[in-house]
Amino acid sequence: MAAIVTDNLVKRYDEVTAVAGVSLEIAEGEVFGLLGPNGAGKTTTISMLSTLVRPTSGTALVAGLDIIRAPLEVRRNIGIVFQEPSVDDLLSARENLYLHSMLYGMPRREIPGRIEEMLRLVNLSERGDSLVRTYSGGMRRRLEIARGLIHGPKILFLDEPTLGLDPASRKAVWEHIRALKNRHNTTIILTTHYMEEADSLADRIGIIDKGRVIELGTPAELKKRVGHDLVFLRGAIDEAAVKALPFVNTAERDGDRWKIGIADSGVNLQALLNAAGRIQEVEVRRVTLDDVFLKFAGQQISDDEDEKADGFFERVAAQKAVRR
Amino acid sequence: MSLNAVWALLLREAKIFLRERERIVSILISPLLFLFVMGKGMAAGRSPVEGFTYQQFIFPGILAMVILFTSITYGLYIIWDKRLDFLKEVLAAPISRATLFVGKALGGMLGALIETLLLLVIGAFFILPQSPLQVLLCLLAAVPVSYLITNMGLTIGAKMKSMEGFGLVMSFLTWPLFFFSGALFDLNGAAPYIKAVSLIDPVTYAVDLMRIIMLGAGHFTVWADLGAIALFCLATTALGVAAFGKLQQEK
Numbered sequence: 001m002a003a004i005v006t007d008n009l010v011k012r013y014d015e016v017t018a019v020a021g022v023s024l025e026i027a028e029g030e031v032f033g034l035l036g037p038n039g040a041g042k043t044t045t046i047s048m049l050s051t052l053v054r055p056t057s058g059t060a061l062v063a064g065l066d067i068i069r070a071p072l073e074v075r076r077n078i079g080i081v082f083q084e085p086s087v088d089d090l091l092s093a094r095e096n097l098y099l100h101s102m103l104y105g106m107p108r109r110e111i112p113g114r115i116e117e118m119l120r121l122v123n124l125s126e127r128g129d130s131l132v133r134t135y136s137g138g139m140r141r142r143l144e145i146a147r148g149l150i151h152g153p154k155i156l157f158l159d160e161p162t163l164g165l166d167p168a169s170r171k172a173v174w175e176h177i178r179a180l181k182n183r184h185n186t187t188i189i190l191t192t193h194y195m196e197e198a199d200s201l202a203d204r205i206g207i208i209d210k211g212r213v214i215e216l217g218t219p220a221e222l223k224k225r226v227g228h229d230l231v232f233l234r235g236a237i238d239e240a241a242v243k244a245l246p247f248v249n250t251a252e253r254d255g256d257r258w259k260i261g262i263a264d265s266g267v268n269l270q271a272l273l274n275a276a277g278r279i280q281e282v283e284v285r286r287v288t289l290d291d292v293f294l295k296f297a298g299q300q301i302s303d304d305e306d307e308k309a310d311g312f313f314e315r316v317a318a319q320k321a322v323r324r
Numbered sequence: 325m326s327l328n329a330v331w332a333l334l335l336r337e338a339k340i341f342l343r344e345r346e347r348i349v350s351i352l353i354s355p356l357l358f359l360f361v362m363g364k365g366m367a368a369g370r371s372p373v374e375g376f377t378y379q380q381f382i383f384p385g386i387l388a389m390v391i392l393f394t395s396i397t398y399g400l401y402i403i404w405d406k407r408l409d410f411l412k413e414v415l416a417a418p419i420s421r422a423t424l425f426v427g428k429a430l431g432g433m434l435g436a437l438i439e440t441l442l443l444l445v446i447g448a449f450f451i452l453p454q455s456p457l458q459v460l461l462c463l464l465a466a467v468p469v470s471y472l473i474t475n476m477g478l479t480i481g482a483k484m485k486s487m488e489g490f491g492l493v494m495s496f497l498t499w500p501l502f503f504f505s506g507a508l509f510d511l512n513g514a515a516p517y518i519k520a521v522s523l524i525d526p527v528t529y530a531v532d533l534m535r536i537i538m539l540g541a542g543h544f545t546v547w548a549d550l551g552a553i554a555l556f557c558l559a560t561t562a563l564g565v566a567a568f569g570k571l572q573q574e575k
Contacts, residue, residue: 051416052412075417082412086410088336090340095336100413102332103332105328106420141464
């Protein structure tokens with residue numbers, strides 16, 4: 001059974017169409033990555049699937065339940081980790097988890113055991129009684145993940161789970177996500193604009209741009225669709241022999257080296273090197289999801305997550321957040 | 325309505341309230357100024373009720389004031405929640421908006437009860453000795469009053485976009501509610517327009533109820549006060565649940 005089926009989901013705000021008709025099918029136990037630049041409609045899509053935002057038209061089945069007709073039942077079956085931390089600063093990790101468990105209607109007897117289990121999962125057992133305001137960004141994120149999982153959801157939504165984290169914390173979060181998939185067979189929907197994140201975690205990726213899914217497939221398939229890996233060679237190159245190879249798509253001079261586009265460098269590199277002649281230097285650049293995105297969306301995913309808060313309220317809010 | 329969820333929400337509010345001790349103290353400052361500076365300073369001020377000083381006369385009104393300020397401030401705090409993402413977690417939970425609303429309203433009520441008790445104890449020592457029964461009755465009376473005023477704060481807070489409106493609400497709602505309630509004077513001798521406005525002011529009935537309990541004399545009867553307060557409770561619950569139904573995370 002599919003974990004999620006969406007049928008032409010649309011969300012229009014007054015002037016803007018945030019999501020312009022998304023139809024997807026996500027299998028049980030799958031890690032699905034929604035990849036796209038800021039403002040592409042990733043968060044709005046997730047918000048509709050998690051029943052936080054009502055679609056303008058279209059609908060979806062989440063865990064077999066209709067998001068419009070049975071929102072509370074959908075909520076019981078999903079976990080959400082938000083883009084911005086929503087753990088309560090003034091409570092400890094244990095209290096946050098307790099509040100969540102009660103809100104999700106877990107049987108009271110099970111709650112203490114589950115809390116400890118979750119804290120162990122995200123390595124927060126020792127700090128479980130400290131107030132969350134004393135936590136680092138990475139710890140908060142891990143607590144959010146623990147909270148999203150404590151009620152045993154069938155489907156977990158992760159909205160930019162590593163946004164603004166340092167590389168070490170990011171790696172840790174990735175490890176947790178992999179463990180979830182392997183151990184619990186949880187279906188995971190992940191939004192990100194980090195290419196390597198989608199590449200390393202997702203079974204399948206949907207590239208979303210301007211509210212539409214423009215490309216869909218496994219990371220390998222998507223890369224294959226872009227075409228070729230690039231091999232840069234320096235030395236006395238036998239141009240004719242290289243161009244005669246069946247897997248070579250392009251060969252051109254790039255300064256003092258040759259830039260050669262070949263299909264599947266993993267298999268064909270040796271044959272290329274054998275035919276090319278005397279080589280002084282080799283550099284291989286494999287297709288990345290960046291190239292995929294560049295090709296299909298016609299633009300680079302920009303890395304501008306650090307938009308500075310400049311409105312008056314944002315400043316006050318930021319100050320207050322610090323004070324708390 | 326999920327009782328477990330209401331209990332959990334209430335527990336959260338209680339913990340946070342008790343952890344922010346500065347807030348508990350700061351809310352008591354203006355009521356104490358009214359009681360000990362104005363109440364004592366107006367030496368010529370005479371009590372409309374026989375056998376009491378002016379300071380003793382306004383004591384029940386100042387209790388109502390504490391409930392009013394604590395409850396409305398608490399209710400408006402939901403604007404912060406909205407802006408700072410803490411609300412998202414509860415908005416995404418599988419509970420009805422009515423459950424969320426009642427949990428929040430009871431949380432505000434709890435804060436108001438703690439403040440009321442503090443002021444009652446201070447007042448019992450320095451102003452007007454109270455029997456344990458009177459203290460208990462005052463706290464019981466504070467329950468529905470703080471509930472209905474928290475409802476008002478939550479309803480306005482749910483609709484407001486930013487904290488800048490906070491001052492406006494204080495000027496245009498909280499202070500008028502306080503002054504028109506007759507907390508500082510006797511409604512019997514008041515100008516007709518004050519009397520008229522006071523009738524639609526829920527705090528009027530709270531002040532009156534407190535006076536009946538503490539001084540043994542009021543403007544209306546106990547039953548009129550309780551009836552009016554019950555009506556305001558129902559009306560503000562309906563308004564609040566409706567406002568929460570439309571509540572969404574900002575941004």
